[in-house]
Amino acid sequence: xxxxxxxxxxxxxxxxxxxxxxxxxxxxxxxxxxxxxxxxxxxxxxxxxxxxxxxxxxxxxxxxxxxxxxxxxxxxxxxxxxxxxxxxxxxxxxxxxxxxxxxxxxxxxxxxxxxxxxxxxxxxxxxxxxxxxxxxxxxxxxxxxxxxxxxxxxxxxxxxxxxxxxxxxxxxxxxxxxxxxxxxxxxxxxxxxxxxxx
Amino acid sequence: xxxxxxxxxxxxxxxxxxxxxxxxxxxxxxxxxxxxxxxxxxxxxxxxxxxxxxxxxxxxxxxxxxxxxxxxxxxxxxxxxxxxxxxxxxxxxxxxxxxxxxxxxxxxxxxxxxxxxxxxxxxxxxxxxxxxxxxxxxxxxxxxxxxxxxxxxxxxxxxxxxxxxxxxxxxxxxxxxxxxxxxxxxxxxxxxxxxxxx
Numbered sequence: 405x406x407x408x409x410x411x412x413x414x415x416x417x418x419x420x421x422x423x424x425x426x427x428x429x430x431x432x433x434x435x436x437x438x439x440x441x442x443x444x445x446x447x448x449x450x451x452x453x454x455x456x457x458x459x460x461x462x463x464x465x466x467x468x469x470x471x472x473x474x475x476x477x478x479x480x481x482x483x484x485x486x487x488x489x490x491x492x493x494x495x496x497x498x499x500x501x502x503x504x505x506x507x508x509x510x511x512x513x514x515x516x517x518x519x520x521x522x523x524x525x526x527x528x529x530x531x532x533x534x535x536x537x538x539x540x541x542x543x544x545x546x547x548x549x550x551x552x553x554x555x556x557x558x559x560x561x562x563x564x565x566x567x568x569x570x571x572x573x574x575x576x577x578x579x580x581x582x583x584x585x586x587x588x589x590x591x592x593x594x595x596x597x598x599x600x601x602x
Numbered sequence: 603x604x605x606x607x608x609x610x611x612x613x614x615x616x617x618x619x620x621x622x623x624x625x626x627x628x629x630x631x632x633x634x635x636x637x638x639x640x641x642x643x644x645x646x647x648x649x650x651x652x653x654x655x656x657x658x659x660x661x662x663x664x665x666x667x668x669x670x671x672x673x674x675x676x677x678x679x680x681x682x683x684x685x686x687x688x689x690x691x692x693x694x695x696x697x698x699x700x701x702x703x704x705x706x707x708x709x710x711x712x713x714x715x716x717x718x719x720x721x722x723x724x725x726x727x728x729x730x731x732x733x734x735x736x737x738x739x740x741x742x743x744x745x746x747x748x749x750x751x752x753x754x755x756x757x758x759x760x761x762x763x764x765x766x767x768x769x770x771x772x773x774x775x776x777x778x779x780x781x782x783x784x785x786x787x788x789x790x791x792x793x794x795x796x797x798x799x800x
Contacts, residue, residue: 432718434632509717515773516714519707520630529774536771558787565784568770569763573734575713576727586763589756597791 417455419445424466428510433517438462464527467511471535474507475542482546492598493591495546499563500587502539503571504579511535512575539564549598559597566590615653617643622664626708631715636660662725665709669733672705673740680744690796691789693744697761698785700737701769702777709733710769737762747796757795764788 407415423444427436438459442452456462478498485494502508518528543560544551551557570586573579605613621642625634636657640650654660676696683692700706716726741758742749749755768784771777 432714435718512770513714513717515770516630516711518774519711520633525774532774555787555790558783559791561780562764562784562788562791565767565771566760566764568767569765570767572710572713572766572770573763576716576723576730582759585756586760589753590760592753593757593760593791593795596795 413455416445416447416451418469420447420452420455420462421466421469424462425470425507425510428463428466428513429506433463433513436463436513458523460521460524460527463514464524464531467507467514467535468531470507470510471538474502475538478502478542479545485546489595492547492595493588495543496563496587496591496594498546499539499543500567500570500583503567504574504583508568508571509575512571536564547594547598556598559594563590563594611653614643614645614649616667618645618650618653618660619664619667622660623668623705623708626661626664626711627704631661631711634661634711656721658719658722658725661712662722662729665705665712666729666732668705668708669736672700673736676700676740677743683744687793690745690793691786693741694761694785694789694792696744697737697741698765698768698781701765702772702781706766706769707773710773734762745792745796754796757792761788761792 420441424436424441427441427444431440438452438456439449441462442449445452452462456465485491485498514524514528515532518525540560543564547560549556549560551560566586570579570583574583618639622634622639625639625642629638636650636654637647639660640647643650650660654663683689683696712722712726713730716723738758741762745758747754747758749758764784768777768781772781
């Protein structure tokens, strides 16, 4: 049962990336060193540095990786979403979930750390743009709207910005009850405004 | 021209609070020590500690103070807002400005630091609730809507969450162009949905 070298290397890399997100979400940027992540992943520090030369490389790659895994997963399972009027509520809920879980918490620590770390900022700015574009594309697909119609693009963007705001509101306290009411209302608004323009 | 002791003390306190916000917005939590703030305010470290026994007290008081100054200022100048359909756009713009400037940047650093600092969290959780309630009350007043009508409360909250998301999106890059399109669109949506329910 010898695992080929390439597979082992890929598995190590994945464990490092997932441990990096967990560490960042739990401990924040200051507490998330390469040594902490390597230990959580059960990997030597040297092996971690072989995969990611700098701490900044490791964490930027981690946010990129888990975001891609998440959006791929949502796409694969999108057939399970309800149809008709229930669909909009389900899609808004799904989009908001992308910003109220561990990945957003980790990304937030990275974004905030990047405000006072130039090397990190250079990695995070294009990463933020990429993550934002992917989330936008996914929301358009799931809502099944036509972005060339006037106002649709801005409405989808407003939805994603609202979801980011809900992520922030969930940082220190459990905001799920208030959030559910906002998601209901937002879905009603989207049904009215997006259909009126479709 | 001898300034009474009480006035001098109040002026020192205000300088410390304003310097604390500037330091937090520019340097983040890790760089914002009491010594840094005292130096910026032109006050001795001992005098700073006389006003605020701990670093956490100083920064929580600072966010509270500048938020109150800001909301008071907006209320006093609300007569300058246009009437009719232009009003909604102007109010949304004003609400979003509350979350895209220096105060939000400072508050964000404090919120994120509080995720891994229990003492800070105990101060920040009630502060966040207070700031959120004040912003909500102000938005309801400026929009001139009736919160007892179904859906209105959630729509106003969604507007504030969207504004917080726009604040995040402005953290590392200048997002003002994209933001203007979203504010336009959201004002249109508010005019339709809030008036339909009024």
